[in-house]
Amino acid sequence: MSAPAPLIPRPEGLYCPSGDFYIDPQRPVPRALITHAHGDHARAGHGAVMATRQTLDLMAIRYGEDFTASRQPAQGETQIGDARVSFHPAGHILGSAQIAVHTQGVRVTVSGDYARVANPSCAPFEPVPCDIFVTEATFGLPVFRHPDPATEIDKLLDSVARFPERAHLVGAYALGKAQRVIMLLRERGWTGPIYLHGAMLALCEYHIQQGVALGDLRPATTDQMRKADFAGQIILAPPSAFEATWAQRFPDPVICFASGWMAVRARARQRGVELPLVISDHVDWPDLTRTITELDPAQTWVTHGREDAVIRWCELQGRVAIPLHLAGFEDEAE
Incomplete structure (x- = not known):
């Protein structure tokens, strides 16, 4: 047997x-x-x-x-x-x-x-x-052949430079993808603050405690900032947040999404993504x-x-x- x-x-x-x-x-x-x-x-x-x-x-x-x-x-x-x-x-x-x-x-x-x-x-x-x-x-x-993630982040930074009057909202899964996008932004020279949806704060704080240098992170709230203050800024949030009124607090946002599935144009269109970022884990x-x-x-x-x-x-x-x-x-x- x-x-x-x-x-x-x-x-x-x-x-x-x-x-x-x-x-x-x-x-x-x-x-x-x-x-x-x-x-x-x-x-x-x-x-x-x-x-x-x-x-x-x-x-x-x-x-x-x-x-x-x-x-x-x-x-x-x-x-x-x-x-x-x-x-x-x-x-x-x-x-x-x-x-x-x-x-x-x-x-x-x-x-x-x-x-x-x-x-x-x-x-x-x-x-x-x-x-x-x-x-x-x-x-x-x-x-499926993923591009260099650095080139995808450069697309985001180029868009921020070209449209300084608009906020850039990046959809990213709260655990793993968000922290990776933040690290890629730091590696590509973004030294300014990165604003976070509340669902990401505790997870990012844990990464920092584990020695992952995420830099200047701030909650994306309107308690201390006006809508216009988010112009030219990068905000990370779970993609589900874009379907709610939460996204309306930002000036003329450029909707971005970091996912390997953004290589499929139909998926980007279905989600209303203006700037797809093909970044996969x-x-x-x-x-x-x-x-x-x-x-x-x-x-x-x-x-x-x-x-x-x-x-x-x-x-x-x-x-x-x-x-x-x-x-x-x-x-x-x-």
Whole structure:
């Protein structure tokens, strides 16, 4: 009789029988290992959670201190039942990690969400040798080839210079994307204040506490400033804020949106985006296929995204690939 699979897709999430735990489960479970603190991977209500210390802190900020009955920071290799687990940087957001599971003589790396481009707001991706590599496929189509993020930020700064009478509102996910955009702005020479929607303040403050130099940040409120005072300024907010009256407090705003999906013009038009910024915290097609090639796993398991194209590419390369069909994951947190 063949040995059971080291990880099994279940309705709750990806399950490890030998360790009796789930990775990024979508429903409350007794024991969860979490790759990062985005809401489609990290949910409240589990009995016990193991994650990097930063992910645990971010979950507490987002969900409250009682988001789980028990927390365990990941430190080195840990034995859980008959499985050994370790956490390795994923390059996605602060605290993000790949989870390596060694069981039954098989090494599995669950990447969660990951990126291979430089991101000054988090630790870079670390290749982890494995027999089975579980990859996301958010941008798993050959058409997705993300530009240099510095050129996208230069577009924003050029627009600010050309339209000094207008405010520039940049839609960015509150955790990860916002801080990355801020760091990119600082790297490209923007030394002035950056104004933030209230939903971003606590998360940015935590990044600062962790040594991420975000510079001069201020709340985007009208308590101390008139509408005209925001002319020529950059304001960051969750994209949902643009659908409310909140955006009307700024002078003739240029609506921007930082997302890998801004490469799709139809999506930009649907959201009323005047200045799309193609900035993603996920691997694009070249980096996804490069990662599989470099790791050279015996099997590639593909999840949450364009599974079919990645499966087909692997087949053409003579590689074994399996779609997991896990539900509940967003294409890219917006």
